[in-house]
Amino acid sequence: MSFDYDLFVIGGGSGGVRAARVAAGEAGAKVGLAEESRYGGTCVIRGCVPKKLMVFASEFAPMVEDARAFGWDISEGPFNWPAFRGKLEAELDRLEGVYRKLLAGSGVETFDQRAVIVDPHTVEMADGTRKTAKHILIAAGGRPSVVEFPGSELAITSNEMFHLDRLPETILIVGGGYIACEFAGIMNGLGVAVTQCYRGAQILRGFDDEARGLVCEEMRQNGIDIHMGTNVLEMRAEGDKVWVKATNGTERVFDKVMFATGRVPNTAGLGLEAQGVELGRKGEIVVDDYSQTAVPSIYAIGDVTDRVNLTPVAIREGMAFVDTVFRGNPTPVDHDLIPTAIFTQPEMGTVGLSEEEAAEQEPVEVYCTSFKPMQQSFAGRAQRVLMKLIVSQSTRKVLGCHIVAPGAGEMIQLAGVAVKMGATKEDFDRTVAVHPTMSEEIVTMRSPVR
Numbered sequence: 001m002s003f004d005y006d007l008f009v010i011g012g013g014s015g016g017v018r019a020a021r022v023a024a025g026e027a028g029a030k031v032g033l034a035e036e037s038r039y040g041g042t043c044v045i046r047g048c049v050p051k052k053l054m055v056f057a058s059e060f061a062p063m064v065e066d067a068r069a070f071g072w073d074i075s076e077g078p079f080n081w082p083a084f085r086g087k088l089e090a091e092l093d094r095l096e097g098v099y100r101k102l103l104a105g106s107g108v109e110t111f112d113q114r115a116v117i118v119d120p121h122t123v124e125m126a127d128g129t130r131k132t133a134k135h136i137l138i139a140a141g142g143r144p145s146v147v148e149f150p151g152s153e154l155a156i157t158s159n160e161m162f163h164l165d166r167l168p169e170t171i172l173i174v175g176g177g178y179i180a181c182e183f184a185g186i187m188n189g190l191g192v193a194v195t196q197c198y199r200g201a202q203i204l205r206g207f208d209d210e211a212r213g214l215v216c217e218e219m220r221q222n223g224i225d226i227h228m229g230t231n232v233l234e235m236r237a238e239g240d241k242v243w244v245k246a247t248n249g250t251e252r253v254f255d256k257v258m259f260a261t262g263r264v265p266n267t268a269g270l271g272l273e274a275q276g277v278e279l280g281r282k283g284e285i286v287v288d289d290y291s292q293t294a295v296p297s298i299y300a301i302g303d304v305t306d307r308v309n310l311t312p313v314a315i316r317e318g319m320a321f322v323d324t325v326f327r328g329n330p331t332p333v334d335h336d337l338i339p340t341a342i343f344t345q346p347e348m349g350t351v352g353l354s355e356e357e358a359a360e361q362e363p364v365e366v367y368c369t370s371f372k373p374m375q376q377s378f379a380g381r382a383q384r385v386l387m388k389l390i391v392s393q394s395t396r397k398v399l400g401c402h403i404v405a406p407g408a409g410e411m412i413q414l415a416g417v418a419v420k421m422g423a424t425k426e427d428f429d430r431t432v433a434v435h436p437t438m439s440e441e442i443v444t445m446r447s448p449v450r
Contacts, residue, residue, distance in 0.1 A: 013041020015314030016139030058189025151235030168255030339416030341409030349412025
């Protein structure tokens with residue numbers, strides 16, 4: 001049987017675009033791709049990229065204070081949100097153009113509309129056009145979700161945070177994951193009065209307890225009003241503001257309420273179950289180690305599979321898919337020891353196991369230090385940093401590395417190489433310190449604290 005394409009990709013985010021252009025440009029496949037929204041997906045359009053630019057913007061206020069402490073005569077003015085937002089939107093437009101050029105340059109045929117699956121080898125576009133393909137790759141990503149309750153339609157999500165007409169004076173951020181915590185830091189840095197509530201006992205569930213405890217403490221020191229064990233019961237509009245009733249009995253009015261309480265895969269209405277593609281409890285596509293679904297011709301990568309929802313992971317999954325299907329080199333996806341950064345303020349970088357996870361599986365040694373870095377200390381700020389290594393007593397391998405510090409994301413990328421290679425504590429000890437830096441503490445900790 002002949003097909004219109006060797007591969008048809010549904011979704012123009014980081015994973016789908018990488019798989020499409022490598023399959024077409026390097027593996028010589030004939031590839032089509034459909035995207036109903038904007039090219040670049042969550043990461044480029046409504047995630048990592050605009051978020052990190054907002055983090056940068058929000059960090060200048062304390063820099064001005066530090067500069068004065070270092071002898072600079074600098075005065076602090078108000079933040080100009082409309083000017084920043086205009087530049088941000090222009091940058092996102094530019095990046096979307098880059099993605100489109102990459103696809104065109106690789107020979108991928110693109111369709112700017114929704115596509116659904118009508119049989120194991122056929123997709124149908126919104127305009128009724130049908131295309132056949134030997135293989136179909138679903139890379140439709142995920143989206144923020146808000147549980148329904150009275151007034152829940154008044155909540156905004158991370159998607160809308162980049163396009164606010166004006167900065168609110170007050171905001172309630174609901175959630176305790178990295179997206180909620182990052183936006184709490186961003187808004188606080190831009191001069192917004194931030195209240196954050198989370199139903200759990202501590203923010204950043206799943207990360208190392210000591211590291212997330214320090215992040216929480218520093219967020220509070222920075223002026224964020226954090227309430228644990230608290231959830232929203234009810235909301236209603238009061239003029240252009242939002243009245244909120246919480247489980248702790250408080251009733252308050254905020255300019256905006258942002259929910260960051262979870263994300264769900266974009267699988268609804270794609271026609272998957274009718275074709276025999278298995279979906280999980282959250283609607284995620286169930287795949288094997290090679291990203292193949294229960295239907296042999298259909299594969300899925302990225303957030304739509306709800307495995308590890310990170311942009312570089314989706315890209316890696318896309319590359320492994322091309323290796324497996326088009327290069328005759330079956331390549332399972334490697335989800336082990338993925339370094340990650342959380343752009344809270346202070347920033348957090350982590351790779352490997354938390355102390356709690358490691359201690360559950362074997363006897364460990366914990367090396368940890370917390371201190372005030374030279375730059376902030378000189379400026380009179382009290383922000384503390386943390387450097388932590390979890391070491392196996394038997395193999396001496398470093399099982400986990402956790403950093404809370406300015407630039408932690410940059411540090412953890414390089415530490416991640418060592419941990420992925422199986423470096424031991426003695427390998428770290430043999431490495432000469434780079435002085436004076438914060439990161440030198442990672443190789444100078446000699447005695448375990450427990």
